[in-house]
Amino acid sequence: MTKVTGVIAENARSLYEVINSRRDTRREFTGEPLAEDVLQRLLSAAHAAPSVGMSQPWDFIVVRDPGTLNAFAEHVAHERDTYAATLTGERAETFARIKIEGIRESGLGLVVGYDPTRGGPNVLGRHAIADAGLFSVVCAIQNLWLAATAEGLGVGWVSFYREQTLASLVGLPAPVRPVAWLCLGAVSTLPDVPDLERYGWRHRSPLAGVVHRERYSPRPN
């Protein structure tokens, strides 16, 4: 058994508390630099994730260069406009008020890549479900997100980008696929309510509506 010691143990909150206080952060970043030892703890948490056939198919590119942060922020702004152009009426007005990234403000971007060649051609458990590799990368992201929450840090997942553009920006070789840009850093607070709820975009649905017993049953409208 691994013993949890030191600072982490002193500040430990219950796992459920961490899960329920995790938030996607955009406007709360303070820009305070993230210490290397903290970053290492977060990356270790990500690297401890389960993975299909133990393939560990993830890569983490730590981006601090302001030039790269700026270039990505500009690309994301363009993609935001592309998405906004698909909206009309109340949806367009509501979306206009929502901030969708904190790329410059966080001062640190973590690009998470998926390498489908990791673990060789016969990854145990992936023969019938190719996506199982991708699922593994998302497990690593969630580990990091929860670890960051436990450390009192913010994470903002940005997906307003074209994969080829981000791959070129940080030099991902084919076939490594970017799965996420995570804005990571110190925050003034972790809000109680998700931004999308606060702005009336969407609300968290009741658990009962997504739990089925024995067989799938259609949701009542």
Ligand SMILES: Cc1cc2nc3c(=O)[nH]c(=O)nc-3n(C[C@H](O)[C@H](O)[C@H](O)COP(=O)(O)O)c2cc1C
């Ligand atoms: C795969 C994925 C992509 C996301 N992309 C974005 C994004 O581009 N911009 C953004 O502001 N939030 C993004 N989010 C965050 C969601 O909007 C957020 O998780 C959701 O509104 C619930 O809020 P919470 O995470 O604070 O509970 C993304 C989340 C996931 C899991």
